[in-house]
Amino acid sequence: MNALPNPLPRPVDELERLERIWEVPKGWEFLKAVNNTYIGLFYIGTALLFLVLGGALALLMRAQLAVPDNDLLEAATYNQVFTMHGTVMMFLFAVPVVEAMGVYLLPGMTAGRDLPFPKLSAYAFWAYAIGGLIFFCTLFLDAAPDGGWFMYPPLTSYEYSPSSGADWWLLGIGFIEISAIAGAIELVVGTLRTRAPGMSLDKMPIYAWAMLVVGVMIVFGFPPVILGTLLLELERAFHWPFFIAEKGGDPVLWQHLFWLFGHPEVYIIFLPAAGMVSMIIPTLAGVPLIGYRWVVTALVGVGALSFGLWVHHMFAVGIGPLSMALFSAASMAIAIPSGVQVFSWIATLWRGKVRLSAPMWFILAFFASFVLGGLTGVMLAVVPFDWQAHDSYFVVAHLHYVLIGGMVFPLFAAFYYWAPTVGGKPLSERLGRWACGLMFIGFNVAFFPMHITGLLGMPRRIYTYPEGLGWDAMNLASTFGAFILAAGIVIVLIDIALHVRIAGKVNANPWRASTLEWLPLDNYASRSIPRVTSREPLWDNPSKKVAQGSAMVNDHFNNDPHWSNCVIRALR
């Protein structure tokens, strides 16, 4: 390694050429932007829009269920609302937002100028945004699907769902899946092919590892559901009986195809969040992640195991005892790699000196919620227990603990943590803590009672319930909690609206983080592509004092082009 400053001279016009090539289109041309920073932020913004829309549907449902025998929503409307809530949250919020964060963050972390196929990510974004909005609008035309987000036939086939709602679902989801696969190819190629020189796989940031695993999972996990949607649409349109038992089809085939995608999907949503947590905790604790190799192994292990669990969604359908034993064991086994990550985080926090700032509060909320969701997951992996709790509110509680606990809290931690890389001001520490508190309290008030209503026999997906079954008070509590949770989310959105501006030129490392996305960045990413020699380049590099100096860093770099041991990549 050369001594600093690097004496190599820069090419003539280097900065001007960079700026010209990476200039952002102005005015309406802005919509043609393909730079990962802009596409990533559009993508995140659109996903947040769907979070709000899906959340509004959730509040409608909670309002309907606040009291027994309520008639705020009719049965037909409620069934559309809950189907759209699940579909929007899973397909239009959760999966897109984790891919969006990847599009936005990955090139920075691996010090690429952009993702390898910028137009492909732009395509993925626009296919998703337009397809998703059209799909959502079916709700206003009373043409929304009403078969539940996993759309089990025979209910969703032509005989029992003759209206066009199910077709909208099948077409809409088909397009969104294709968009997700396009995004995943980008993530896989990006992590494998566009890393900074010297960043071997064992020096790659954990988040990039998580996104690599997730990209591979999407590429293998989404085709089964695309196949399923094709078959079901053929059945609906042309009456080819793939899933009709009386005509020789098999409704269980749909369940296999759906959950062979659906279970990996849960981890497709969770692993990026876990990757973010593995980035944020070392920074805020001030020490490298403990057990990097263990965590990478755990990520790969979860990714592989997650393809062997899908039948645990089907224990109540009448599956043979051997399959049930196998899938039950696998469902419990996945707690091990998940646990490895949790212990790595705890150890890192233990070893370091923790700064209790807003992102850290969100991460603590994540710990408490996700661990509880994981424990109820192990309970549900036990077949006889699952038979009792199947499709009850216990399952609703479990899945919201793992999804909101395991993904929304880390995502919001990530917003507070990475907001300074966008530009504008950082998010407000005070609003962040209020939001986190409200969300955590609201979340638990809303969803904890559902464990109990579920065990008392309340099935999911019911638009009303009679009084006197012991469900009344807890449902009212859940409704209150849902509105408190929503208030917390609204505060975050207000905070983002008040403070975040897309600057295109960012030079802050307020958390004193160790990874390359905190280098001073412009539209062309970092001016010189750094050579990486360790997992914590900004800590271990001889110039780390510079990198940690937050706001003045960019000036420093611009004035002194010979920082560190830069290599200059020939521009294409």
Add this chain to the structure above:
Amino acid sequence: MNRLVLEATQPGVFRGQCAEYCGAQHALMAFYVIAEPEPAFRRWLAQEATPAIEPADPFLRRGLDAFLRGGCGACHTIRGTRAKGPHGPDLTHVGSRRSLAAGTLDNHIGTLAGWIADSQRIKPGNLMPSMNVFVGPELRAVAAYLESLK
């Protein structure tokens, strides 16, 4: 086809509810399992096997006539009468049932009349049409007749 074996350790009434989303009225798909000691169960079984008794009371008689004239027998069976429809529930002993419309309503003359007249409002999308051809005394007669089918 799945079978569900329930083992009651003591006599009593146990409420159950549909657990797999089944369509528009999934929320109102409940049932009661009534566990009885064996002798009482055998008596119930023997009673269930008997056909409906011919009504002697003229008002109930009128109810049966209206039931048959109104076309109810196209879907429903009442053993011992001309009503032999295979589609809807067998009403031979409907008066002895605990609830109506899959646990949605208690079972008495008022709820029977309400269900017959406007089943689509109580449970939209169910397979029984609202039989608003019956009005006033005729509706009361049909409901009274059904209630008498113990």
